[in-house]
Amino acid sequence: MKIKASSADTLIIYFSNKIEEQTSLKVMRAYNNLLDLHLEGIFEIIPSYTSIYIHYDILFYDFLLLKQILEEKLDLNSALENNSKFINIDVYYGLDVGFDLEQISKKTAISIDEIIKIHSSKIYNVYAIGFLPGFAYLGNVSKKIDISRLDTPRKIVPKGSVAIANSQTAVYPQDSPGGWNIIGKTTYNFFNKDLKNLSNIKVGDKIKFNPISKDEFLKQKGVI
């Protein structure tokens, strides 16, 4: 654990310099522990792949004081409370919504059916949320379909698009420009102003994608 000042009133705790499940668990433990500590004068705590960022009130702490408190109080060995959710997400993997399926099949020499099977048979961890509200970075996608971002990002990726890029997968929570490879679409809402917490998802949750038919997708009010 290495604590560095990132600005006059923010700091960042690094746990490793590699994306791996072990690191993610450390981040989760520290993040839950930090929330439990209920430290006063903290504006923001943002966990990511290998780090946790804290924005603090400069009238409460300076960097050295908060660093010392964190070093003393932060318990990285605390049992990870099982408050992470397991979320099943229905995905329609059709060519009419999965714009890049054919291209991925060509590049990897794996059939579209097999790509769908590979993508939907794994349980993914939510490593980080950012880029857009509710945009969850999920990993790790099987090396067999590990494919890099598009050379030119699309101007609009439709809300609900399920995408892959390298070893990561994600769902676009709203219409947005984006350069990931689109393989399907879901009606599951990751970010919604009507939700109590704005989001259905948090770092540490687990996600599995279930293939559904076009009929089922349309029944769920999916839009092609």
Place this chain on the structure above:
Amino acid sequence: MSIKILNSPIFASIQDIGRFSFSNIGVTTSGVMDEYAYFMANQLLENKKDENIIEVYYSNFNFIVNCNTQIAITGAYCEVYINKQLKPTWQTYSLKKGDIVEVSKLLSGCIVYIGIKNGIKIPKQFGSYSTSIKEKIGGIDGRLLKKGDILPIENICSFNKRKISSKYLPKYKEELQLRVILSYQEEYFTKEQKNKFFSSIYTISNEFNRMACKLKGEKIDCEIDGVISEAISFGAIQIPKDGQPIILLKERQTIGGYPKIGTVLTIDCFKLAQLRPNMKIKFKEISLNEAQKKLKEFYNSFS
């Protein structure tokens, strides 16, 4: 009891100090770009420190009131007319039913703040009044203000006339020195690159908005291409592959993967917000200790 917007503002929104504690799910903090002008407006009106305010880019904001109220105009210097009579800014104005206010020609600076006694009576959304355009939350339906909008306010009958003493009035220059705390990935920038960074004059490009300020000038090289995505501070300076610095501002994305050489001192970001494309900036290093002292002084002076 309300004010009604009479013209089509170029870019105006309701803001406050920002929306905190949702960044962990990717929601931007948003909030006023120039906290100095914001706090001063609320102080003039004896409002709550974190009351909402109208943030107006490039001036051009006309409205009529249908009750008695008091307002304060701070930020960029501009021509303000009340019932066609020219008034100075950085002071309070008492208005009565039917008065028309025109926030007109910009003289210097870029963002005007219009504070209203006891604020605009709208509900907070997720803990804040701030309009966050990308997320479409806060303010009025999460959008920019437009012609015909009716903003509910209180009827106020007793006033204290106040103005800011001239020694506290900001000067908006065409050139600005921004103090930088070396931080984040600074170790991946060689001494030579850092020297280049601190000795060059940069020009503000057209890509300058509430999210970020992209600069043009000497190319800065970094030994690494990117980092594992991590949270980004207000004022963080990203160096993408093209070597042109990007300063991240209030409506920045929450996490990102470009290497960062350091962070512009918060208070200087407020000054930067008042600049425009083609104006010049220079960076100057400041120690963490000194930066914390300056920031503490700033917030203490408003608490």
